[in-house]
Amino acid sequence: MNMLKGMGPRERLGLLMIAAALIALPFMLASVGTAWVRITNFAVLFVLLSLGLNIVVGFAGLLDLGYVAFYAVGAYVYALLASPHFGLHLPFWAILPIGAAVACLAGVILGAPTLRLRGDYLAIVTLGFGEIVRIFMNNLSAPVNLTNGPKGITRIDSFQIGPLNFAASDTVAGLVFSGPIKYYYFLLLVLLVVIVINRRLQDSRIGRAWVAIREDEVAAKAVGINTRNIKLLAFAMGASFGGIAGGMFAALQTFVSPESFVLNESIMILAMVVLGGMGNIWGVIAGAVLLSFMPELLRYTVEPVQLALFGKLLVDPEVLRMLVFGLALVLTMRFRPAGLWPETRHRREMTEGRT
Amino acid sequence: MSEVLLEARGIAKRFGGVQALKDVSLTIRSGEIYGLIGPNGAGKTTLFNVFTGLYPRDGGAVLFGGAALDLDSPHAVAAAGIARTFQNIRLFGNMTALENVMVGRHVRTRAGVFGAILRTAAERAEEGAIRRRADELLHYVGIADRADDLARHLSYGDQRRLEIARALATDPKLLALDEPAAGMNATETTALRGLIEGLRRDGLTVLLIEHDVKLVMGLCDRVAVLDYGEKIAEDVPPAVRANPKVIEAYLGKSTA
Numbered sequence: 001m002n003m004l005k006g007m008g009p010r011e012r013l014g015l016l017m018i019a020a021a022l023i024a025l026p027f028m029l030a031s032v033g034t035a036w037v038r039i040t041n042f043a044v045l046f047v048l049l050s051l052g053l054n055i056v057v058g059f060a061g062l063l064d065l066g067y068v069a070f071y072a073v074g075a076y077v078y079a080l081l082a083s084p085h086f087g088l089h090l091p092f093w094a095i096l097p098i099g100a101a102v103a104c105l106a107g108v109i110l111g112a113p114t115l116r117l118r119g120d121y122l123a124i125v126t127l128g129f130g131e132i133v134r135i136f137m138n139n140l141s142a143p144v145n146l147t148n149g150p151k152g153i154t155r156i157d158s159f160q161i162g163p164l165n166f167a168a169s170d171t172v173a174g175l176v177f178s179g180p181i182k183y184y185y186f187l188l189l190v191l192l193v194v195i196v197i198n199r200r201l202q203d204s205r206i207g208r209a210w211v212a213i214r215e216d217e218v219a220a221k222a223v224g225i226n227t228r229n230i231k232l233l234a235f236a237m238g239a240s241f242g243g244i245a246g247g248m249f250a251a252l253q254t255f256v257s258p259e260s261f262v263l264n265e266s267i268m269i270l271a272m273v274v275l276g277g278m279g280n281i282w283g284v285i286a287g288a289v290l291l292s293f294m295p296e297l298l299r300y301t302v303e304p305v306q307l308a309l310f311g312k313l314l315v316d317p318e319v320l321r322m323l324v325f326g327l328a329l330v331l332t333m334r335f336r337p338a339g340l341w342p343e344t345r346h347r348r349e350m351t352e353g354r355t
Numbered sequence: 356m357s358e359v360l361l362e363a364r365g366i367a368k369r370f371g372g373v374q375a376l377k378d379v380s381l382t383i384r385s386g387e388i389y390g391l392i393g394p395n396g397a398g399k400t401t402l403f404n405v406f407t408g409l410y411p412r413d414g415g416a417v418l419f420g421g422a423a424l425d426l427d428s429p430h431a432v433a434a435a436g437i438a439r440t441f442q443n444i445r446l447f448g449n450m451t452a453l454e455n456v457m458v459g460r461h462v463r464t465r466a467g468v469f470g471a472i473l474r475t476a477a478e479r480a481e482e483g484a485i486r487r488r489a490d491e492l493l494h495y496v497g498i499a500d501r502a503d504d505l506a507r508h509l510s511y512g513d514q515r516r517l518e519i520a521r522a523l524a525t526d527p528k529l530l531a532l533d534e535p536a537a538g539m540n541a542t543e544t545t546a547l548r549g550l551i552e553g554l555r556r557d558g559l560t561v562l563l564i565e566h567d568v569k570l571v572m573g574l575c576d577r578v579a580v581l582d583y584g585e586k587i588a589e590d591v592p593p594a595v596r597a598n599p600k601v602i603e604a605y606l607g608k609s610t611a
Binding site: 211216219223225229233235343 | 374407408409427429430433438439441445446447448449450454457458459460461462464466467468470471472474478481482485522524525602
């Protein structure tokens with residue numbers, strides 16, 4: 001990989017250690033409880049979603065408040081093609097690209113009529129789109145039962161590669177590979193691919209055009225960028241990533257219903273992008289990891305602490321979670337308005353790995 | 356006489372009840388520096404914005420290199436070979452100077468998403484060419500040492516130069532400069548003048564809007580004067596300077 005070329009021995013060692021930690025992580029977590037492996041898997045899903053949204057919001061500067069719609073589309077495509085609902089059981093490696101393509105199409109359908117809008121107006125329309133998709137999922141149970149309405153779709157197939165079933169546990173050389181651990185490695189692989197794609201896009205003709213539109217749309221037009229097409233491309237790319245993440249979500253949960261795709265989720269993903277640092281891939285990843293783990297950490301600490309101190313539960317962890325969440329965002333915007341780890345565009349990052 | 360590069364016919368533009376441009380026709384010849392002057396509010400920048408497709412027009416057409424220009428899409432205008440700068444500098448502030456110029460190459464390059472993701476040999480070659488050309492252009496306008504600085508951190512004069520470099524990156528046939536000397540001191544203006552003369556030597560046609568009449572008269576081959584949205588003169592500088600209508604527009608009617 002050309003990313004490695006520009007690194008000194010210390011950076012390489014660091015990267016190696018991070019890789020080793022990521023590989024060992026699920027086993028360490030499993031020793032605490034399998035629930036933590038699941039939590040980690042969902043965190044990785046949110047990282048994927050944030051990276052997808054980062055293309056739209058971070059690179060191209062288009063505020064999208066309905067991003068979860070593409071996640072929903074991907075999830076439902078997987079659910080419909082791999083569950084007893086229609087009696088279809090396509091393999092996951094066929095469905096994930098289909099899900100990405102359908103989500104991409106949804107992105108274009110949303111983008112084409114709305115991209116004349118800017119800023120707040122675009123945000124309002126995308127917010128509406130997100131809700132429309134969810135309401136469709138909720139109501140497309142009659143006259144033809146397409147989505148099974150609010151009851152959702154159950155018994156969705158797990159990933160299966162030959163004899164390897166992702167739902168079952170396998171023991172290899174004394175190590176127990178539980179279902180979630182297998183998914184973890186798969187997700188990590190997908191994440192790696194998505195990071196590479198993001199980095200390459202960022203540092204390309206198209207990536208520069210996105211940033212140019214974000215910086216000054218009129219000037220971008222004047223230098224010959226077809227702003228409509230390039231913005232549409234950002235929407236389509238972001239949506240595709242959302243679709244893939246959605247497919248994996250469906251397989252991971254084995255159950256989808258419209259209530260997983262509410263506005264709150266869109267806002268959460270947006271908060272991850274903004275908190276981490278719009279436009280900077282590593283910042284966005286950090287933001288997503290932080291915000292996905294924080295509620296779980298609170299859940300596991302606040303209850304025992306309260307019980308120990310007061311002997312009873314005074315504040316529900318769920319309430320506290322939103323409080324801390326809000327406080328964290330306010331503090332970030334006050335002290336680090338560009339995010340925890342903002343985008344820095346300087347030569348070192350730009351030229352390394354490319355000659 | 357050299358051939359005609361741009362011919363505008365009967366350009367009209369209204370803003371509500373204000374007729375900003377009234378039936379403006381003008382001809383720019385290949386290789387010349389064509390000046391556009393006029394008092395404040397005469398419609399110079401409006402005409403510019405119509406030429407580059409940023410404002411929809413209410414009438415008229417533009418022929419460029421003999422073909423009709425698609426004035427409804429700015430990117431098609433840039434592709435046809437007209438590049439511009441803005442009166443109030445419009446750079447991509449959070450991109451480096453080099454990147455700003457690289458964006459200018461967009462219209463002459465073609466790598467797409469898949470090329471970028473797969474880093475194909477063609478994409479890498481194109482990317483290298485973009486970078487080399489951008490580097491050359493930064494040298495050409497004389498700010499190569501600022502290549503890695505963010506555009507918004509550049510000094511005012513350097514930002515003007517960067518904007519010209521970005522416009523040149525689109526390989527224009529016609530470079531349209533909207534008040535490039537605005538806010539510049541005498542030294543900077545002299546340097547700018549040298550730069551524009553260099554552009555002409557290199558075969559570029561330049562359309563120049565300028566308030567600095569001295570600069571325009573010294574630099575331009577021909578000058579058009581706009582007043583209240585109408586063209587009142589189009590000639591070589593000495594003739595324009597002697598034109599009574601022009602004197603009236605600038606100095607007012609003699610009441611004596």
